[in-house]
Amino acid sequence: MTEIIKKPFNVREIREEFPALRQEIYGKSLIYFDNGATSQKPQIVLNAINKFYSKENANIHRGVHFMSQKATTEFEEARKKIQHFINARKAEEVIFTKGTTDGINLVASSYGELLTAGDEILITAMEHHSNIVPWQLLCQRKGLILRVAPINFKGELIVEEFDILLSKKTKLLAITHISNTLGTINPVKELTQKAHAVGAKVLLDGAQSIQHMKIDVKDLDCDFYVFSSHKLFGPTGIGVLYGKEDLLDRMPPYQGGGDMISRVTFEHTSYNELPFKFEAGTPHIAGGICLGTSVGFLNSIDLDGAQKHEGELTKYAEHLLDTFEGLQIIGEAKNKTSVISFTVDGIHPFDIGTLLDKQGIAVRTGHHCTQPLMDFYKIPGTTRASFAFYNTKEEIDLFVEAVEKSINMLK
Amino acid sequence: MAIQTIQEKQEEIVSEFEMFDDWMAKYEYLIDLGKDLPLIQEELKTDERLIEGCQSRVWLNAAFTNGKMQFSADSEAIITKGIIGLLIRVLNDENPETILKTDLKFISDIGLQEHLSPTRANGLNGMIKKIKMEALKYIQH
Ligand SMILES: Cc1ncc(COP(=O)(O)O)c(C=O)c1O
Numbered sequence: 001m002t003e004i005i006k007k008p009f010n011v012r013e014i015r016e017e018f019p020a021l022r023q024e025i026y027g028k029s030l031i032y033f034d035n036g037a038t039s040q041k042p043q044i045v046l047n048a049i050n051k052f053y054s055k056e057n058a059n060i061h062r063g064v065h066f067m068s069q070k071a072t073t074e075f076e077e078a079r080k081k082i083q084h085f086i087n088a089r090k091a092e093e094v095i096f097t098k099g100t101t102d103g104i105n106l107v108a109s110s111y112g113e114l115l116t117a118g119d120e121i122l123i124t125a126m127e128h129h130s131n132i133v134p135w136q137l138l139c140q141r142k143g144l145i146l147r148v149a150p151i152n153f154k155g156e157l158i159v160e161e162f163d164i165l166l167s168k169k170t171k172l173l174a175i176t177h178i179s180n181t182l183g184t185i186n187p188v189k190e191l192t193q194k195a196h197a198v199g200a201k202v203l204l205d206g207a208q209s210i211q212h213m214k215i216d217v218k219d220l221d222c223d224f225y226v227f228s229s230h231k232l233f234g235p236t237g238i239g240v241l242y243g244k245e246d247l248l249d250r251m252p253p254y255q256g257g258g259d260m261i262s263r264v265t266f267e268h269t270s271y272n273e274l275p276f277k278f279e280a281g282t283p284h285i286a287g288g289i290c291l292g293t294s295v296g297f298l299n300s301i302d303l304d305g306a307q308k309h310e311g312e313l314t315k316y317a318e319h320l321l322d323t324f325e326g327l328q329i330i331g332e333a334k335n336k337t338s339v340i341s342f343t344v345d346g347i348h349p350f351d352i353g354t355l356l357d358k359q360g361i362a363v364r365t366g367h368h369c370t371q372p373l374m375d376f377y378k379i380p381g382t383t384r385a386s387f388a389f390y391n392t393k394e395e396i397d398l399f400v401e402a403v404e405k406s407i408n409m410l411k
Numbered sequence: 412m413a414i415q416t417i418q419e420k421q422e423e424i425v426s427e428f429e430m431f432d433d434w435m436a437k438y439e440y441l442i443d444l445g446k447d448l449p450l451i452q453e454e455l456k457t458d459e460r461l462i463e464g465c466q467s468r469v470w471l472n473a474a475f476t477n478g479k480m481q482f483s484a485d486s487e488a489i490i491t492k493g494i495i496g497l498l499i500r501v502l503n504d505e506n507p508e509t510i511l512k513t514d515l516k517f518i519s520d521i522g523l524q525e526h527l528s529p530t531r532a533n534g535l536n537g538m539i540k541k542i543k544m545e546a547l548k549y550i551q552h
Pocket of ligand 1: 101130
């Protein structure tokens with residue numbers, strides 16, 4: 001494959017691709033710092049959505065007619081693009097889901113069927129509710145035990161404690177690659193090796209990593225990797241479960257319906273092969289195709305430069321916020337991404353978030369679907385700014401000014 | 412001072428807010444109202460009085476004397492407290508029947524309808540529901 005020479009990353013040029021960034025909120029230019037929740041969409045993805053529904057809409061995998069065949073080809077091409085993007089061995093290992101949550105539930109239901117009472121599932125104290133509750137439900141159903149590896153106050157996994165909790169009984173390590181609340185990057189490659197050494201499988205929650213770093217599932221050697229399209233500049237309602245082929249083959253189907261079967265009689269049904277075994281019913285066709293468009297867009301830009309830019313934004317913002325009296329940054333891991341959660345003494349995050357909103361700045365406040373983590377820090381919630389590569393230093397200056405103004409009003 | 416009707420109280424609030432021409436000024440005022448709202452005693456902050464909003468906790472205390480309702484409230488978030496202060500100003504010293512049938516139009520008239528949407532989850536919706544539930548207890552049959 002010839003390596004395409006890419007133009008060096010340029011934030012001004014990238015911003016041009018995202019129409020949602022060019023708007024006013026309450027009379028102020030929008031500053032969108034809620035990328036951890038969802039990312040904005042580039043024009044090329046918007047065009048692809050429009051084009052699909054205007055000209056190409058047809059059901060897939062079943063039609064004899066031209067449009068159906070074309071849509072099928074495009075959908076399967078998108079799968080291949082995603083395969084290469086995450087460096088999976090085969091396209092069959094890329095299962096389309098509704099998103100991260102759906103992918104985790106699929107694994108809990110299906111891989112969970114292979115587990116028996118007394119088996120253990122290991123998660124960490126920084127998981128999103130999506131990577132807690134499906135395991136709790138599974139544990140209740142099958143008599144399994146859920147173990148939680150603790151973190152320190154910087155927001156880093158305590159590896160020594162993790163090592164103690166990981167044992168021959170552990171059948172699955174389900175861990176977030178990057179914490180959505182703290183920004184912590186977990187050492188997942190090393191943890192995966194340790195888990196494999198005791199015979200456990202590994203699921204990585206990639207909701208926050210797919211958009212911030214190069215993902216190579218072969219190199220990580222994880223057994224499952226899940227993510228959502230909407231955080232990767234693609235449409236909502238679609239996502240991906242990557243799974244190793246031999247494992248997926250051994251797992252029973254998740255949902256039954258059309259597309260996932262090879263032959264149905266009332267006495268016996270045989271299932272389709274991968275990936276269709278796990279894709280019952282009409283999928284989000286436009287979503288899958290346009291996620292492929294988003295991946296194509298990302299392939300066309302200098303992602304190393306983009307990541308470097310995100311890192312600089314984070315350092316810059318942390319540096320400025322650090323000077324505020326009474327402001328604590330929650331999540332100070334040595335290895336972290338572009339997420340800054342903070343609290344301010346005596347001020348509720350909801351108040352700060354509301355005032356920032358009125359100044360045109362979109363942040364998230366609250367528990368960020370990580371209530372156990374809030375309990376650990378003994379706080380009701382945080383204000384969280386999360387950056388994407390299209391954010392700028394000037395936006396951070398305005399944000400920091402607005403935080404200062406808000407604090408002064410609320411004091 | 413002549414006793415104001417609920418309608419008059421709502422109109423008065425709307426005209427107060429019309430004086431502010433930008434959002435930050437409106438919120439500055441709400442914050443002041445929040446700071447001025449009389450605190451409720453700590454021992455009244457019980458689970459029965461708690462309205463669990465997603466983000467900030469809100470407590471409502473209701474009393475009924477001489478056929479009228481009296482409310483006091485508190486919240487962890489000062490803006491929420493300010494909005495609650497407005498609600499209380501409108502609904503205090505009214506009889507339960509009136510409270511139940513009142514359309515709290517002023518909230519959207521002053522541009523705070525976003526706080527009623529479930530996504531804001533700041534307890535204001537739950538607050539209004541709780542006020543009406545309290546009023547329902549004292550309806551004369
Ligand atoms: C770490 C993490 N896991 C899981 C999820 C759930 O993703 P989705 O709601 O797209 O299924 C999120 C999204 O907020 C997340 O940040």
